[in-house]
Every structure is written in C-alpha cells, then in structure tokens.
Amino acid sequence: TRARLQLAGGRGVRLFPWRLSSLSFCSAMPCSEATPTISPSKWARPAEDAMRLCFVWLSEPATAPSKRSVRAVGYDLYHAYDHTVPPMEKALVKMDIQIALPSGCYGIGAPCSGLAAKHLRDVGAGIIGEDYRGNVGVLLNFGKEGALRKGDRIALLICEWIFYPEIEEVQVLDDTERGSGGLGSTGKN
Template identity: 55%
Template sequence: MAGVLRCKKLSAFATLPARGSAGAAGYDLSAAHDCVVPARGKALCKTDIALAIPASHYGRVAPRSGLAWKHFIDVGAGVIDEDYRGNVGVILFNHGDGDFIVKCGDRIAQLVLERISTPDVVLVDSLDETDRAACGFGSTGGFASKRALDENAAPVQPAPPAVSGA
C-alpha cells in the first residue's frame, strides 16, 4: 500500500484531490470558489481543503498541461510542507490577453507528492572539485558550445530605447 493522503474539507464547496487515471502522477486540485485571473495577471484560488502530507514528503502544486497549452495558465510558488494544515491555495498566472474565468469545481492544478531529504547543513572550508565547477545557466548545452561562458562574464546589456523623431 502506498500510504494515505489525509484530507479535510473546509467548506461544502471543497472537492477532494483525485487522480485522473491509475497511472496519473498528480492529484487534481479544484477551485472551491469562482475566481477571475486577469489578463497578464495573477489570482489566488482557494481549494478549501487542508492536507496532512505524509512524512518525508512535500506537495508540489503543478500546472495542468491543458490549461497551460489551451489558455496560457500557469501555476506559481507551489510547495506544501508536510506540517502545513491550512487552506491550500493555488496561485494562477494568466499569460494570455484575456481574463480567465475559474468556476467553483474547476480543476485548476495538480498536486504531486515528492519524497524529500533534509540533511543537516554543515559549514565547510572547501568543496570537492567537479568538471562542471561553477559553470551554470546554460553551460551544459545549447549556446554554451558556441560562446564560452565564464562566471565573471559581463551580462548582455539591453539595447537602448529607440528615439522617435519629431
């Protein structure tokens, strides 16, 4: 048995998280209230559920692919700690040009339970060397092979604004 995810409904409008299929990684999260996500804006949609995330796990609130592809809706800042017991809210970002209407009961995100490791933090004088070292931000592929990236390289400066003649 995989364990249980204990859920509490905080209102009659809450919908328990549910997987869409036996092989689904995430549990659908549904809005408990109508909500408008303004064009190019954001909104906090409450689910009216509280959860007891299993020990050594956290809940990652992830986007639903259909909302992202069809309506430009994304999810932000979605971590539910195992000791959080409040109303689960979903931050929705609308990257589209029109308002996005959420109705009570609409599936707005998915909850993915992920196992975590939380080792003690230890201050050290040095770290072991690796081939990658401090190279980051695209250094392992893409443009890195065309342009030598260096941690001291100056950032690319944006072009100055165009001046319109009168």
C-alpha cells in the same frame, strides 16, 4: 462528488509512478506527525500501507483531490468558487481543503498540461510543506482572461520525498567538471 468519495473512501490508489506508496483518503484527523529525536534524513520510510493523504473539507463548495487514472503522477485540485482574473494577472486560488501529507513527503502544486496549453495558465510558487495545515492554494498566472468556475480542475498536487541532509562546514569543496559555471554553462539552448 462527496457521496462518491465516501463510497470509495477505504480504497488505496497508486500515487507515485515508482510505486513508493499506496494512498487512501481519510475524512478526519489525526494524521500523526513524527516528533524528530534523530535527524529526519535517518527516519525509516513508512510502509506502503501506512501512507495516507488526509484532507478536511473547509466549505460545501470544496472538491476532494482526485486522480483521473491509477498511474497519474498527481492528484487534481479543484477551485471552490467562481471568479474571473484579468489577462496577464495572477491569483492565489484556494481549494477550501486542508491536507496532511504523508510523513516524509512534501507537495508540489504543478500545472495541468492541458490547461497550460489551452488557456495559458501556469502555476507558480507551489510548494506545500509536510507540516502546513492551512487552506490549500496555488498561485496561478494567466496569459489571457481566466474565468474560474466552481469545480474547475486548476492544478496537480504531486507528493515527493523530502531529504534532510546533515549540514557540515568544510574548508574546500571537491572539484567538478562544471565548476562554478552558472546559467547557460551546460548548453546552448
């Protein structure tokens, strides 16, 4: 996979279905971080060709994020090692890569629908901050015994825009139809 990735390294691929960005991999930092001088919510969004999802290999068994189709909603993430997780347990699974998300975006670790349906695997606690530079991992919940093998696809990385609203204290909030209705207040299902 590494040789194949290096050959394709300069090509951009679509990430967002609404065509916000074109991403290509870069094999080394820096992916510059903006230094805020004004509220981040007022930052201009980068041009489509300036968006990059940069990553760094942390080990030989690591696999680069990849997409299975041009319009796939996210990048597949792969497990770097073999191990087994007992039924009804959870495991923090590391990919052995570091990433730098595009400026103004955060990442969500989401379940792969096929793996969830076939193996009862679900992803929990999967937010990756724009400024996080550690080993990327996802928390997997297993409904039945989970045998993870090196190179197994285990989750999706989905990039979304971050919105940083200004915080303002007010005396009274506006009324809405829902009001203070909580869980279950908008439907019976």
